[in-house]
Every structure is written in structure tokens, then in C-alpha cells.
Amino acid sequence: MTQEQAKKFKYWQYRTIGATMIGYALFYFVRKNFSFAIPGLAAEYGISNTSFGIIMTVVGLIYGLSRFLNGLLADRMNGRYHMSIGLLLCVLASFAFGFGPSILGIELGVAPHSLVVVFGVLLVLNNIFQGSGFPPCARLLSHWIPPHELATKMSVWNTSHSIGASVLAILCGYVMGTMGSDLTGNAEAVETIRQNLVTLNPALLENPAELQEQVQSAAAHVGAWQWCFWIPAGIAVLGAAWLFVGLRDTPSSVGLPELPVEDAMEALMALLEHYIPLMSSTLDRSLQYMLDTHGYNIAYSEKKHDVSFTTVLYRYGVPFVFSQPVPDSQPLSLGSLVHEFGHYHSFLVDPTYE
Numbered sequence: 001m002t003q004e005q006a007k008k009f010k011y012w013q014y015r016t017i018g019a020t021m022i023g024y025a026l027f028y029f030v031r032k033n034f035s036f037a038i039p040g041l042a043a044e045y046g047i048s049n050t051s052f053g054i055i056m057t058v059v060g061l062i063y064g065l066s067r068f069l070n071g072l073l074a075d076r077m078n079g080r081y082h083m084s085i086g087l088l089l090c091v092l093a094s095f096a097f098g099f100g101p102s103i104l105g106i107e108l109g110v111a112p113h114s115l116v117v118v119f120g121v122l123l124v125l126n127n128i129f130q131g132s133g134f135p136p137c138a139r140l141l142s143h144w145i146p147p148h149e150l151a152t153k154m155s156v157w158n159t160s161h162s163i164g165a166s167v168l169a170i171l172c173g174y175v176m177g178t179m180g181s182d183l184t185g186n187a188e189a190v191e192t193i194r195q196n197l198v199t200l201n202p203a204l205l206e207n208p209a210e211l212q213e214q215v216q217s218a219a220a221h222v223g224a225w226q227w228c229f230w231i232p233a234g235i236a237v238l239g240a241a242w243l244f245v246g247l248r249d250t251p252s253s254v255g256l257p258e259l260p261v262e263d264a265m266e267a268l269m270a271l272l273e274h275y276i277p278l279m280s281s282t283l284d285r286s287l288q289y290m291l292d293t294h295g296y297n298i299a300y301s302e303k304k305h306d307v308s309f310t311t312v313l314y315r316y317g318v319p320f321v322f323s324q325p326v327p328d329s330q331p332l333s334l335g336s337l338v339h340e341f342g343h344y345h346s347f348l349v350d351p352t353y354e
């Protein structure tokens with residue numbers, strides 16, 4: 001690169017890191033807000049912890065599957081569009097959740113199954129869209145950060161979810177404590193809330209003072225839980241617009257040369273080294289073994305076939321990853337690398353794996 005190109009590249013590198021950090025933090029704004037709304041939902045509609053537990057279990061599984069599928073999609077889609085559209089869809093699901101009771105015409109009282117189903121469906125949809133948060137970030141950052149800078153800058157970037165969760169906790173704590181309608185003077189509403197709380201936790205009858213305190217607190221902020229969805233969603237929609245305006249997919253899209261294929265490959269491998277240890281100590285041991293024995297060939301060569309596979313070197317009893325990166329803006333997707341590493345790990349822990 002020329003000096004002018006290097007300066008422009010550095011500007012877009014920092015812009016991409018900053019934009020994706022803000023964007024990923026805002027994904028947490030419209031994902032973790034449900035936890036802060038649970039006390040209000042329980043008091044106003046009598047939804048049990050069992051129902052909440054089932055919903056959270058299902059959406060957790062959906063979120064994991066969505067991240068995998070969005071990883072495949074990220075390899076084939078412009079990261080700028082992928083991330084901004086994904087966040088916008090999460091925003092719509094969050095807004096809809098807040099309007100759930102109004103859509104069904106339900107007021108205070110024991111929630112019918114239809115309301116629980118609507119809440120569950122909206123949370124599932126939200127977590128389907130939530131999977132479009134990290135995969136485009138991984139793709140974008142591998143194009144903009146050379147491998148020798150990746151560890152430091154990814155460590156900084158990785159604080160984004162903690163920042164998002166922390167700011168959301170402060171925001172939703174304020175919302176639940178100050179907003180909503182004060183119905184403490186409405187005897188019917190107070191009694192409905194009291195019945196819901198006692199049904200969910202009969203032990204409160206043994207402590208009338210605590211029961212009264214919880215009833216009055218809930219009655220003073222009826223509907224505050226809705227603002228835990230609407231306010232973060234309103235902030236996140238601005239973030240989606242910023243992602244669309246602020247991101248660019250690759251250096252070539254702003255007239256800059258791409259990172260060399262070798263650098264991009266090393267960047268993807270560095271991403272793998274960064275995240276695998278966070279997932280499982282067993283996976284980490286397999287990764288370290290692969291790195292220590294150099295059990296892979298992922299460098300580009302004109303003489304290599306355009307394939308990716310994992311095999312076993314039976315004479316040595318060890319697996320081996322082979323891959324030919326594509327010499328363009330997507331030398332090798334992180335998803336493909338993770339896929340082949342999955343086979344490598346399976347071969348390593350079970351020699352009979354096929």
C-alpha cells in the first residue's frame with residue numbers, strides 16, 4: 001500500500017471496529033431486555049417461572065442454531081447488509097413483544113395460553129435474527145485487521161457485549177423503577193396483582209409486609225416492562241441505521257487493496273484461536289494439538305485443488321485439515337474453517353469417527 005492508502009485503510013479499520021462494537025452491543029439491547037421484564041410480566045399476567053423457563057430453553061437452542069446458519073449466510077452476503085438488516089429485524093420483534101397484550105386485547109389478570117404463545121413466538125423470531133450479530137462481525141474484521149494486530153484489537157472488540165449488557169441493565173433498571181402507570185389507587189388492579197404474586201409464590205402469605213411491598217411496587221409501575229422493549233428497540237433502530245451508513249464490506253469496496261490471501265488466512269486462524277478456548281476446554285486441547293503438530297494446510301497455492309476436507313493420516317494416527325482458499329475478498333470463511341475443525345476434533349477424540 002502507498003502511504004495514502006495505508007492512512008485510509010487505518011481510518012476504515014477503526015471505523016469498522018467501532019461500528020461493529022456499537023452494533024453488536026445493541027444486539028444485546030434487544031436480546032437481554034426480556035430478563036428485566038420478567039417481574040412485571042409475572043405480576044401483571046401471572047406467567048409462571050415454568051413458562052419462562054421453557055421459553056428461555058427453546059430460544060437458547062434457537063439462538064445457537066441461528067448463529068451456525070448465519071455463519072453460512074455471512075460467507076455469501078455483504079456484511080454491512082447482513083448485520084444492519086438483522087438488527088432491524090430484532091428491533092421489530094422487540095417492538096412487537098411490547099404490544100403483545102394490546103394485540104390480543106388482554107389487560108391485567110391471568111394470561112391466557114395465547115399470550116404466552118405469542119410471547120414465545122416473538123422471542124423465537126428475535127433469537128433467529130439475533131444470530132446475525134456475530135457472524136458478519138467475524139467476516140468483516142477478518143478483512144480489515146491484519147493477523148499481527150488481531151489479538152489486541154479483537155480483545156478490545158470483545159468488550160462490546162459486556163458494554164451492551166451493562167448499559168442495558170442500568171437502562172432497564174431505571175425503566176422498571178420509574179416508568180409505567182401508577183395503579184396503586186385502583187383496588188381491582190391491586191387485588192389482581194396480589195393474586196398473581198400469591199399464586200406464583202404462596203410463601204409470600206407468610207410474610208404480609210413483603211407481599212404488600214411487592215404488590216405496591218408492581219402496581220405503581222404497571223406496563224413498565226413494555227418500555228424495557230420499546231426504549232432499547234428505539235435506540236437499536238438508530239444503531240441499525242448507523243451500521244448501514246458506517247460499514248463497508250471489504251477494503252476493495254472503498255477502493256483499497258485487500259489483505260494478502262496469506263494474511264487473511266492467518267487472521268481467520270487467529271479468530272479460531274481466540275474463540276475456541278471460550279467454548280470448551282476439550283475443543284481448546286484439540287486446537288492446540290492441531291497447532292502444535294501443524295496438522296493443517298490452509299495456505300493458498302495455484303497447484304492445490306479447490307476443495308476443503310479433513311482426513312486421517314492413518315500411518316501416524318492423526319487427523320489433518322486441507323483447504324484451498326479462494327483468492328478474492330473471501331479467502332476462506334470462518335464458518336468453513338470451524339466446520340473442518342469440527343471434523344478434526346471428532347477424529348482426534350474418536351479414531352473410529354467417519
